[in-house]
Amino acid sequence: MGKRLQTRAAVACMKTLLMTFNVIFCLCGLIVLATGAVVKLELSKYLQVSAEFSATAPYVLMATGGLMFLLAILACCCTAKGQPVLLYIYAAFLLVIFVILVGEGVSTWAFRKSLKNDFLEGLSTAFTDYERSSTMARAVDNLQSRLSCCGIQNASDWVSMPYGFNNDPPYPPSCCKESQEGMCIALHAQGCYRTVISLVEAGVGAFLIMALTFTCFMVIGVLLACCLARNINRAKYEQV
Template sequence: MGKQLQGRTFVSCIKTLLMAFNVLFWILGAVVLAAGIIVRVEVYRYMEVKQEFSETAPYVLVATGGLMLLLGLLACCCTAKGQPVLLYIYAAFLLVILVILVGSSVSTWAYRDHLKEGFQDGLTGALTQYHLIPSIASAVDTLQSWLSCCGIVNATDWLAMPYGQQNEPPYPLSCCQGARENICISLHRQGCFNTVVHFFETHKNILLIVCISVAGFQFLGVVLACCLARSINKAKYEQV
């Protein structure tokens, strides 16, 4: 009787931990989904990378985030019902998602130099077509306003662009650090390319720690799901 009580207590404890993991996993899925949408809608407007890479990278994040949201909801049902088979299937899905996220991180790291070149080329193309396509103009203005940057390397890049050669002043209003009655008082000193690259170079260790933490978190879920399934099977066997 004592062993059965201990077994039930242990199962209840693991269930509680796994349920908490499921909630956090669902939130993580929402973050991954949001990141994929932002990368697809915002970042890739300024990217010119290899065709196969540019088409798949954002969609991998979106699909993975969506799968994590769905799996997180189903996992709560699996945990509450305590079905060992479903828990093992859940653990297998967690491993698949772990492999996908690790693979995406490795691919991004391997393509980092190419992504820098693509981002620079994309910005150059966007600035060149700024005066022609309203959607590109809006995207560039949003980028420069959000990042407090101007041009690619610095504000003088606008002087070589068609917009800069056809307008006075040669800079869009989004380049202005301060403006009065639509007149620039001062410009953002840093270029958008340098701002983005500097951010990632400065925070690469933090990003690495975050990736490792997410991978460890995923693996913890696999362990909890397998432990719960094994404990439930063991408890059933002891009752028999």
């Protein structure tokens, strides 16, 4: 009888811990979903001048976050019912999400390394084609206006661009920091390349820390689900 009570107490404790994990896991899913949305809405605006920029990463994040949220809701039902088979399936899904997050972290790290050269090439092409392509012109103006930057490294880059040869002043209005009586009297001092790269590296660092934290969290969830399933099976065996 004492052993049976100990097993029941262990099951109750495991259920409480796993339910707590499920709630936190649900919140984590919302965080990943929101991160993907922010990357899609904000970061893509600054990187659209680069032909090498992949737009799939934000969608992977949003899909992963949505899956985590739905799985956490279903896991609460599985935990409450105490079905060992469902708990093992839940643990398997956690392992799948673990693999997805690890893969996303590795691809993000690789993307960080190749981004600098790719973005520099894309930025040079965009500035060169500023007058030839309205799409590039809008992308460059949006970049310079939003981030308060001018040129690739600095404003003097516009002098050597086709736009600079054909216009006076040799830089577009989006470079202007301060104007007086319709005349630009001050330009944005910071170049767009370093500004964007600083933003991307800060975002990548935050994402890698988040991914590492979540992957460790996944391992805890797998252990809790498996321990609960094992204790439920043991309780059923002791009743027999």
